[in-house]
Amino acid sequence: MKKEMYLNIGLMALMLVVPLVAWVSDEPFWITLATRAVIFAIAGIGLNFALGFGGLVSFGHAAFFGLGGYAMGILAYHAQTYTPVFEWPFLLEGSKSMLLIWLVAIVVSALAALAIGALSLRTTGVYFIMITLAFGQMFYYFSISWSTYGGEDGLPIYVRNEFPGLNTMDPIQYFAICYVVLTLILILVHRMSQSSFGMMLQAARQNEKRVQAVGQTPYSLYLVAFTISGAITGLAGALFADLNRFVSPTMFSWHVSGEIMIFVILGGVGRVFGPLAGAALYILLEHTLGGLSEYWHIYLGALLLGVVLFTRGGIYGLFAGREVAHD
Amino acid sequence: MHMHPNVIYKKETPILLMKSRVGKFKGKSMSAILFIEQMLNGLQFGVMLFLMAAGLTLVFGVMGLINLAHGSLYMIGAFAAAAVAAATNSFLFALAASLAVAAIAGVLIEATIIRRLYKRDHLDQVLATFALILIFSEGTRWIFGSFPLFLDRPDYLAGTVALPFGIEYSLYRLTLIGVGLAIAVGLYLVIMKTRIGIRIRAGENDREMIGALGVDISMLYTLVFALGAALAGLAGALIGAIQSVQVGMGEPVLILAFVVIVIGGIGSIKGALIGAILVGLTDTLGRFLLPQFFSLFLENSTATSVGASLASMSIYILMAAVLLIRPKGLFGGA
Numbered sequence: 001m002k003k004e005m006y007l008n009i010g011l012m013a014l015m016l017v018v019p020l021v022a023w024v025s026d027e028p029f030w031i032t033l034a035t036r037a038v039i040f041a042i043a044g045i046g047l048n049f050a051l052g053f054g055g056l057v058s059f060g061h062a063a064f065f066g067l068g069g070y071a072m073g074i075l076a077y078h079a080q081t082y083t084p085v086f087e088w089p090f091l092l093e094g095s096k097s098m099l100l101i102w103l104v105a106i107v108v109s110a111l112a113a114l115a116i117g118a119l120s121l122r123t124t125g126v127y128f129i130m131i132t133l134a135f136g137q138m139f140y141y142f143s144i145s146w147s148t149y150g151g152e153d154g155l156p157i158y159v160r161n162e163f164p165g166l167n168t169m170d171p172i173q174y175f176a177i178c179y180v181v182l183t184l185i186l187i188l189v190h191r192m193s194q195s196s197f198g199m200m201l202q203a204a205r206q207n208e209k210r211v212q213a214v215g216q217t218p219y220s221l222y223l224v225a226f227t228i229s230g231a232i233t234g235l236a237g238a239l240f241a242d243l244n245r246f247v248s249p250t251m252f253s254w255h256v257s258g259e260i261m262i263f264v265i266l267g268g269v270g271r272v273f274g275p276l277a278g279a280a281l282y283i284l285l286e287h288t289l290g291g292l293s294e295y296w297h298i299y300l301g302a303l304l305l306g307v308v309l310f311t312r313g314g315i316y317g318l319f320a321g322r323e324v325a326h327d
Numbered sequence: 328m329h330m331h332p333n334v335i336y337k338k339e340t341p342i343l344l345m346k347s348r349v350g351k352f353k354g355k356s357m358s359a360i361l362f363i364e365q366m367l368n369g370l371q372f373g374v375m376l377f378l379m380a381a382g383l384t385l386v387f388g389v390m391g392l393i394n395l396a397h398g399s400l401y402m403i404g405a406f407a408a409a410a411v412a413a414a415t416n417s418f419l420f421a422l423a424a425s426l427a428v429a430a431i432a433g434v435l436i437e438a439t440i441i442r443r444l445y446k447r448d449h450l451d452q453v454l455a456t457f458a459l460i461l462i463f464s465e466g467t468r469w470i471f472g473s474f475p476l477f478l479d480r481p482d483y484l485a486g487t488v489a490l491p492f493g494i495e496y497s498l499y500r501l502t503l504i505g506v507g508l509a510i511a512v513g514l515y516l517v518i519m520k521t522r523i524g525i526r527i528r529a530g531e532n533d534r535e536m537i538g539a540l541g542v543d544i545s546m547l548y549t550l551v552f553a554l555g556a557a558l559a560g561l562a563g564a565l566i567g568a569i570q571s572v573q574v575g576m577g578e579p580v581l582i583l584a585f586v587v588i589v590i591g592g593i594g595s596i597k598g599a600l601i602g603a604i605l606v607g608l609t610d611t612l613g614r615f616l617l618p619q620f621f622s623l624f625l626e627n628s629t630a631t632s633v634g635a636s637l638a639s640m641s642i643y644i645l646m647a648a649v650l651l652i653r654p655k656g657l658f659g660g661a
Binding site: 051057059122123125126127130133134135138144145147148254258262265269296297298300302304309 | 387393440443447449450451453454455457458459460461462464465466468469578582585586588589593632635636638639640643644646647650651654655656
């Protein structure tokens with residue numbers, strides 16, 4: 001447990017020091033890389049809540065990532081063009097306020113996760129993997145054919161959204177926002193994993209029958225976990241869209257689902273801080289391997305294959321021992 | 328439609344009436360022909376999906392493996408066919424190459440990597456085969472470049488044939504339907520009537536037992552994997568001749584094949600065939616009918632866009648509906 005704590009603190013410090021050094025030495029590129037890592041980590045933390053704690057192998061989390069992105073895109077687009085999003089059943093104006101956009105992103109992706117979860121959780125195992133994948137693709141194709149918001153070309157937003165008291169266009173200030181959000185989410189997820197709900201969820205993953213025997217319904221535990229998981233990943237999607245000032249159907253692509261899963265696995269399934277380690281390593285690999293060769297995905301694939309075949313428990317399993325059972 | 332407020336409805340009525348009248352005068356049979364053509368297109372699409380889904384569902388049924396890299400084998404088949412067609416000018420050689428190269432690639436990855444995954448959980452299988460996709464896609468891009476390759480159907484299959492009721496239909500697509508159905512029948516016979524088929528079915532039921540009875544189980548696994556790979560490669564070549572041969576072509580088809588086997592019931596060949604045809608018809612007819620349906624009460628451009636959006640989601644809605652009623656698919660009872 002102690003080793004894991006040191007690793008957590010080291011990671012959080014590293015994620016803070018790198019962009020600060022980059023800021024002092026005027027290298028905004030590294031600040032953006034760190035911001036990407038932080039946002040991907042949030043998406044991974046979302047998935048890890050369902051996958052690591054609940055054992056729900058969702059291959060469709062791009063749906064929530066994309067929904068968060070489009071929540072930002074659509075609200076900002078309407079604020080940009082001074083048109084209402086819709087007028088019925090109530091009037092919804094566009095908005096450039098980041099806080100409001102986050103709220104909408106969280107609510108929309110939570111609702112989507114509730115609906116998708118309610119259907120998908122009727123199935124288990126490989127059916128669950130495939131049905132979540134299919135739901136993700138459903139959003140992907142819908143966003144491509146929905147021409148109002150750019151269809152296949154996506155939707156550019158000219159200025160980053162506003163946060164009270166900060167200049168969000170300044171890379172280091174936007175990084176700070178994302179870092180604080182990450183910290184809050186980590187605290188929230190840590191507390192939830194220690195709560196009676198979190199304990200029950202992990203118990204359900206390990207033995208459904210015993211959980212039923214003490215009077216809990218695994219289905220509702222899973223559904224709540226899946227909804228929270230989707231909401232967190234949706235928030236990451238809104239942050240990611242704001243970072244790029246652009247949303248497109250690629251955010252819904254199943255590659256994104258695969259990548260979010262990679263963050264979780266690289267870091268270590270079921271570790272609260274695991275996805276942060278995984279996302280940071282992924283971004284680092286993308287940057288260094290991408291500099292070596294145009295075809296860096298070959299190396300990424302080989303590395304991932306090695307991790308899956310020969311190591312268990314990812315970075316955390318390697319450095320902090322295998323305290324968390326991975327089944 | 329009668330729920331529309333009168334005013335709006337009346338305003339649009341004359342236009343609607345005119346349109347439907349033109350349709351009635353000019354070609355009641357015209358739209359029927361179009362409909363039958365779309366049915367055939369859906370059937371052709373479904374039959375090709377079956378070639379993909381059959382391998383996926385066999386591999387899952389016998390080895391318990393979820394193989395995302397199945398789409399890569401489809402792509403490899405198409406590229407092998409395009410390369411051989413360019414070198415020899417023979418479509419039949421190209422098809423043979425697609426079968427052989429995909430089967431060889433299948434045997435290679437089965438023996439080196441896939442074999443280690445049978446006993447792992449589904450999460451490991453998903454990730455490892457996702458890694459294989461990255462390697463195959465980038466490797467193909469590295470060898471062949473990013474531009475699509477050219478693979479055309481042969482001259483003797485170009486043009487159209489006259490079917491009853493005055494329907495002209497593409498000979499090549501009709502051949503695809505024939506080939507696909509023939510393979511479906513062949514696969515059924517192999518699995519139901521031959522010794523190897525008996526072993527495959529026994530493997531689905533009880534892996535340890537057939538090992539104990541002296542069947543070389545790892546040989547059987549390699550064979551099943553190679554069979555699935557060959558079928559996927561063939562599908563890639565056949566479809567490559569009407570679409571384009573390019574990196575990433577396997578992925579949309581892979582996901583559709585997943586939808587097919589989820590609908591049909593994982594492990595069931597019969598389910599794969601019925602699921603594939605259902606998905607093929609739903610997708611094709613959805614794209615054809617939904618925009619027309621919405622144009623009955625929406626203006627044209629909106630109707631096209633709403634119809635197209637819904638059509639692109641139709642098979643996933645179908646899948647969700649099937650799973651609501653039967654969580655293990657239509658034929659996945661066991």
